Amino acid sequence: MSDATVQKEESMILQKKMLGDHYEKLSRAKAEGRKVVYTFVPGNLNELILAFDMLPVHPEVNALQSGMRKLSGDYIQEAEKLGHSEDVCTYVKCDIGMLKKGNLGPTGEPLPEPDLLLLSYTGCFTFMKWFELLKQEYNCPMVMLQVPYQGDGRITPSMRDYVARQLREIVVPALEQVSGKKLDEDRLSELLASSARAEDDLVKVWESAKHRPSPIDGYFGGVYYIGPIFTAFRGIPDCEGYYRALREEVEYRVAHGMGPTTPEGELRQQKYRIVAEGPPNWTSFREFWKIFYDEGVVMVASTYTKVGGLYDKGFRHDPRHPFDTLAEYCLGCYTNRNLPSRIDLIEQYINDYEADGFLFNSIKSCNSFSAGQLMMLRELEKRTGKAGAFIESDLVDPRYFSAANIKNRLESYFQMLEAKRLAA
Amino acid sequence: MSIRAIVEQCEDIYNDLDFGYVRDWKQRHGAKAMGFMPVYVPREVIHAAGMLPVGIMGGGDAMEIIRGDAYFQSYICHLPRSTVELGLAGKLACLDGMLFPAICDVIRNLSGMWQIMFPDRYVRYMDFPQSWVGPGRDFYRAELQELQHDLQQLSGVEVTPERLNRSIVLYNENRRALAELYDLRAEEPHRVPTSELYLLLRAGNVLEVTEHTAMLRAYLDAARQADRPLRDNVRVVVSGLFCEQPPLSMVRAMEGSGCYIVDDDWVLGARYQLGETPQSDDPLGALVEAYMKDTVQTSTRYVDDGHNGDFLVEQARRRNAEGVIFAAASFCDPALLDRPMGQRALTEAGIPFTAFTYSENTGQIQVIKEQAGTFADSIKLWGTV
Ligand code: SF4
């Protein structure tokens, strides 16, 4: 076994262990009297939840795992049988279907019921309806944190105040009531300080893709890299350890001129560098990825990996101002930015990462991402002179992943990139 | 004025995608006009700034979509593409700005597209509180203050408390007239055909508020006198149409299928607020209070108590409806995500319902008519479906 393989495996092993421990804790939660909070990924309040010693469950993560485990199709149909429309977000239907079929988590054991529905979310209205639907299923309190949208592409003092005040006046009292504990602000600050350290390392990982060859895949690989920091672990030493290990692995690969690891080994020959916009498809994740690495495509940056924070643009959780920093965090996530800011960001990625082109994976489920993407594509082509690919699929509904169509379209796109390159 | 003359006038406004009335109004008053997307914006503030608020509800079924489809994938509702079409065809050039209220991700993203498409025009995304306590109140007030400030700049008219109070009074009067119209239709549905009511509402998107109120009053007077036959129709509430609007032909088809529509949620912004805003020394504060305490429950808003659907049940009971028709724009997440909750509440209350989707340019009028007709027949025969 080469050094590189050993290095690669360490972060993966760490992540796997963290997840295993988390599900284990969840399975014991009720017996041990630990409180469980259901909450969403984008703009999540993990440090605050952990400060109350509560355990988070993320319904979108359940849905994407169901997608990867090929269970989502049945779950979605179950929800549709119950009267949910074919037209709406499949994450919601996958979650409702899973709930109706016993709410089995990835370990095969049922997930514990929530003691609190913490409706903190950013960048999408569907989250609000999703928890209204869950509220009808569970006999527990629900509390909301509303995060205003950056309609003008900026965070105003009034927006920040609104979020921070809700945290202080509404969310914290609700957490105190359910947990039976008072908020320990020092503890919260410690957790936030740890988050910032992990964030520093993650940014180094993202930026490593500026190298040639890129040592990471910032989209297909990136979705693994965001796992700990977007979910139950941001703020704890394990999470810091994971990102330290990951950064070291990536530095090793840079030093040795190595590419990222794909399911079929290292991607050595990197023909095209692409920036990705939109979530991936989970039901055929590997098949989807293969279309790219088979052609020597490396994804050098992506926007989906920024839905839980744009750390590469400078944001860090600040332990000195816990509520303001949480407010800033929630307000700054990718889908909470207006369309012109999203275009600016992708343009910067294309330039900073010296990309040859960009990909839009337009997700049927997700108006938050998708509405307006065609215009974004045209604007980016105009501004950068680079060509974009536009494909359509879904997150977890296998009915909307047409491998042949997607492959055809991408193959023509890669041919076009090749032609452009030859002409240049 | 006769019913026929009023309805014809409204139909002309409904069909006029060039917004001739707006152009004319601006010229007559030497003033500006501010467009807004569904559902709700505080029109009082626009009015007090001396501007004409103009509700934009897409292009309906008369607009040929040439460029709009190139902006949206097939799985996104129709309203934004026809709105883009209107914009690109220059039909909205009479608007000096556009407000995009927070109702869903599509309208939200459209606000950013508008900023790019019309860089020289005023564009504002307006957020609303979903939190019904202290911080929400202050946040909304700040939003209104910013809006007021921007509109003053744009129009050059200062929004004094007197001006705002005056606008509040005018919109109260308009809401009162609309409430009377809805009450009359619920009590004596044969006197107020829904297609006429719908046209009256649509006219309110465009007409200056005092003109619209006068029109409503004239219609009410005429409708109360009118000799129209009472049919053996089934009384239904229609729900889910708060944003993308049905074409007039669909409204007529539903009406012709044996249903009396006794309540609905189309053009909801005009009836978003239930009661009246009091006049006060702090009229902006009064608007905030009215929004926080006295507005409808609809899909674009958060219901925190697990009882989403109760509002619909109450509405059906209050209007003595025998059933509910869920009609939502295809791909409308807010309406369609709410629907199972509404259906659950209706089932518990023993109120029958049916559901379909449409688009503003739907060609499925016959299918919709048949579905509504079957629903009405089964209620008539068995009291249920
Ligand atoms: S619409 Fe998109 S962002 Fe919203 S819940 Fe669904 S997948 Fe997530």
Ligand code: SF4
């Ligand atoms: S019809 Fe529904 S999804 Fe479309 S813009 Fe309106 S509220 Fe949004």
